[in-house]
Amino acid sequence: CGIFGVFNNKSAAELTFLGLHALQHRGQESAGIAVSDGYDINVRLGQGLVTKAISDEDLKELKGDIAIGHVRYSTAGGSNPKNIQPFFAHFYGGSFAIAHNGNLVNANSLRTKLEKEGAIFRSTSDTEIFVHLIARSKNPPPSHINLHKNDTEFLPLVFEAMGKVKGAYSLLILREKQLIAVRDPFGFRPLSLGKNKSGSYFFASESCAFDIVDAEYLRDINPGEVVVIDDAGIRSYYPFEYPQNLKKCIFEFVYFARPDSIIFKDYVYEIRKNMGRNLAKEYPIDADCVVPVLDSGLVAAMGYSEESGIPLEIGIIRNHYVGRSFIQPTQEIRDLSVKLKLNPVRQAIEGKRIIVIDDSLVRGTTSKKIVNMLRRAGAKxxxxxxxxxxxISPCYYGIDTPTKEELIANNMSIEEIKNFIGADGLNYLSLEGMLDAADKTKGYCTACFTGIYPVLDEEELVLSEKK
Ligand code: 5GP
Ligand code: SF4
Ligand code: MG
Structure with a gap:
């Protein structure tokens, strides 16, 4: 998912719409915007791309200077319209709206506990846990940190919720007069702060959303940090003493984030290109050209081409009027959309020995079709x-990888996968090579590649596997 927030701008809703549009690649299933005019919070939600989900009418009605927005692709909770964010709630101290990128690993047990205490959930999303934890908390434990007078009432509720949830969460919370940003202590998902020339502040999952609203990237929200912005200024809190044990999602650099973004304080473009360079160092292959699987494989293919000296050819064209094939929920639609999306350029590949570069191989179905397509177009x-x-393992932290059974590398050896997709050769970048591209000292989660999970709730996993 992608999240975006604005503080202190007359066009808060419109700018959020633009920001979400720049983050569209992070979720295409639904979108929503919540705006505060200082007294009331208004929310508009819809299914599909941002331009479809939020109408001009909606934007006109969303008046106010503070806003948050969300683009969703379903991980926990499925594609139920009730799961569209931001979620909105009244509580004894007023109201708030919340937008979440990530996934909690102890959602089931927390939910059961809250339900036993009388909470009524209206969605199947793990994000609603935050709503209930915040809204139901009456006597939060006293905070050991000095809170600004504007923060004494609400922030302890947020801190208490943070103390109970486990997993990945980058959050934006909108209050009548405040905007709050939260990042989990492991820092799984990105979140950063930006500012424009007229003094409006912005939060976004990726910096490409600052570019579209003419704001400047200021800094990352740090793991475990809570940032509050209101009329009294901008304040930062670290509610807990966390071990300095970062687990930033390496898959953001591999695939998920846009190459024109800064995330986790680094340029996606550079790291993705390094991955391609390292691939060339690990697998020097005698070939006539390098063909990227657009769009996600492009930057790595450029790195490979640069490092190896083998020219890059656009041997496959991508039709951009189709969404990311993976994100479409059913297998039938996924099967169709590969063909809708990719078509070979015969002139570029006929009679040639080609290296095809993609960012990841998950189910193997896309790769199989691509190889078949290129073969028919005359590649030698x-x-x-x-x-x-x-x-080899699913992600429990907010990226929608399929179940273990559907992951091809979990069922077949590399040789078998090579035969399954019909290629003459198949090689993967090593774990070392991937981490080296991103500077391994910086602390990354690699669980989907290693099966070693930084935070797990064992009980929870048994439950979710049964579902
Ligand atoms: P496969 O060959 O496993 O069927 O598909 C791999 C392709 O799926 C790659 O091109 C990758 O860019 C793309 N892809 C699109 N969305 C996702 C996603 O959410 N997760 C993963 N792992 N890959 C995705
Ligand atoms: Fe990212 Fe993979 Fe870790 Fe999920 S399991 S947070 S996709 S590195
Ligand atoms: Mg791809």
Missing amino acids: EIHMLISSPPV
Whole structure:
């Protein structure tokens, strides 16, 4: 998912719409915007792309200077319209809206506990846990940190909720007169702060959303940090003493984030290109050209081409009027959309030995179709190179990887996958090579490639596997 927030701007809703549009690649299933005029919070939600989900009418009605927005693709909770964010709630101290990127690993047990205490959930999303934890908390434990007078009432509720949830969460919370940003202590998902020339503040999952509203990237929200903005200024809190044990999602660099973004304080473009360079160092192959699987494989393919000296050819064209094939919920639609999306350029590949570069191989269905397509278009030899290691385990932190059974690298050896997709060769970037591209000292989660999870709730996993 993608989240975006604005503080102190007359066009808060419109700018949020633009910000969400720039974050569209992070979720295409639904979108929503919540705006405060200082007294009341108004929310508009819809299904599909931002331009479809939020109408001109909606934007006109969303009056106010503070806003948050969300683009969703379903991980926990499925594609139920009730799960569209931001969520809105009244509580004894007023009201708030919340937008979440990430996934909680102890959602089921917290939910059961809250339900036993009388909470009524209206969605199946783990994000609603935050709503209930915040709204139901009456006597939060006293905070050991000095709170600004504007923060004494609400922030302890947020801190208490943070103390109970486990997993990945980058959050934006809108209050009548405040905007709050939260990042989990492991820092799984990105979130950063920006500012424009007229003094409006912005929060966004990726910095490409600042560019579209003419704001400047200021800094990352730090893991475990809570940032509050209101008329009294901008304040930062670290409610807990966390171990300095960062687990930033490496898959953001591999695939998810846009190459024109800064996330986790680094340029996605540079790191993705390094992954391609490292792939060339690990697998020097004698070939006539390098063909990227657009769009996600492009930057790594450029890195490979630069490092190896083998020219890059656009041997496959992508039709941009179709969404990301993975994000469409059913297999039937996914099957169709590969063809709708990609078409070979015969002139570029006929009679050639080609290296095809994609960012990841998950189910293997896309790669199989691509190889088949290139073969029919006359490619002489097809070497498939993947700029990340085999995905062997699901993500529990907010990226929608399929179940373990559906992950091809979990069922087949690399040789078997090569035969399954019909390529003449198949190689993956090593774990070392991937981490080296991103500077391994910086602390990354690699669980989907290694099966080693930084935070898990065992009980919870048994439950979710049964579902
Ligand atoms: P496969 O060959 O496994 O069927 O598909 C791999 C392709 O799926 C890659 O091109 C990758 O960019 C794309 N992809 C699109 N969305 C996702 C996603 O949410 N997760 C993963 N892991 N890959 C995705
Ligand atoms: Fe990212 Fe993979 Fe970790 Fe999920 S399991 S947070 S996709 S690195
Ligand atoms: Mg792709």
